[in-house]
Amino acid sequence: MAAPKPRVKVPKKASKGEVITIKTLISHPMESGQRKDKEGNLIPRQIINKFTCEFNGQTVFSCDMDPAVSANPYMEFSAKVEESGTFKFTWVDDDGSVYETENEIAVS
Amino acid sequence: MTLTRRQALGLSAGAAAFLAFGTKAGLAASDATEAAIKAFTGGAMPGSGKVSLDTPEIAENGNTVPVGVSVDSPMTADNYVVAVMILADGNPNPAVATFNFSTMSGSAEAKTRIRLAKTQNVIAVAKMSDGSTYMDTKEVKVTIGGCGG
Numbered sequence: 001m002a003a004p005k006p007r008v009k010v011p012k013k014a015s016k017g018e019v020i021t022i023k024t025l026i027s028h029p030m031e032s033g034q035r036k037d038k039e040g041n042l043i044p045r046q047i048i049n050k051f052t053c054e055f056n057g058q059t060v061f062s063c064d065m066d067p068a069v070s071a072n073p074y075m076e077f078s079a080k081v082e083e084s085g086t087f088k089f090t091w092v093d094d095d096g097s098v099y100e101t102e103n104e105i106a107v108s
Numbered sequence: 109m110t111l112t113r114r115q116a117l118g119l120s121a122g123a124a125a126f127l128a129f130g131t132k133a134g135l136a137a138s139d140a141t142e143a144a145i146k147a148f149t150g151g152a153m154p155g156s157g158k159v160s161l162d163t164p165e166i167a168e169n170g171n172t173v174p175v176g177v178s179v180d181s182p183m184t185a186d187n188y189v190v191a192v193m194i195l196a197d198g199n200p201n202p203a204v205a206t207f208n209f210s211t212m213s214g215s216a217e218a219k220t221r222i223r224l225a226k227t228q229n230v231i232a233v234a235k236m237s238d239g240s241t242y243m244d245t246k247e248v249k250v251t252i253g254g255c256g257g
Contacts, residue, residue: 080214
């Protein structure tokens with residue numbers, strides 16, 4: 001499996017107090033643990049089970065995922081910005097790997 | 109999307125499993141769904157209103173069904189939505205995802221894409237900061253299930 005690649009869409013600029021929409025997507029097979037391989041053995045579950053979005057160190061939004069979330073999990077949510085800062089996005093894999101990315105926003 | 113041989117095999121295996129266990133699994137899932145709702149709300153059955161679930165009426169491909177949820181709330185420090193749980197009562201495991209909001213969310217809205225094994229009800233349960241809970245249910249017709257595929 002290629003290393004999961006996060007993609008995030010955050011506006012570069014916003015006005016103070018604006019509610020912005022953030023879209024995120026990460027490439028990941030989200031193996032549900034329900035599928036079987038050719039020999040009939042269950043393919044072990046491997047999904048991203050937790051997604052978190054932080055702004056300047058404070059959690060804005062998080063999501064606990066179960067195997068019913070599609071492959072390449074997509075998330076769209078909103079955030080209210082009062083000051084310039086950095087959004088930090090974190091995905092946690094079942095195997096303990098953590099994928100991270102950051103985006104800055106200028107608030108005027 | 110073109111179906112690869114592997115996917116086609118997976119789908120037919122999934123379909124066969126449903127034929128064999130369809131009714132039984134259906135009953136078990138609704139119990140599991142109710143248990144999941146009660147665990148989330150702390151025992152109470154949620155009221156209706158406030159939550160609105162946005163799903164397609166018919167999903168051609170159960171592997172990626174777009175689902176959106178929005179909750180009517182001012183999202184201020186003393187009145188906001190704590191979390192919204194999404195359930196699919198016809199899946200092998202009804203839990204789908206739980207969105208946790210904060211006062212910094214601005215509005216209680218989220219969208220994602222989910223897997224649905226067959227035609228079934230999708231349920232959203234919202235928990236408010238004052239402890240009250242609300243739910244909304246929508247039926248989604250699934251042409252090709254996303255269970256084995």
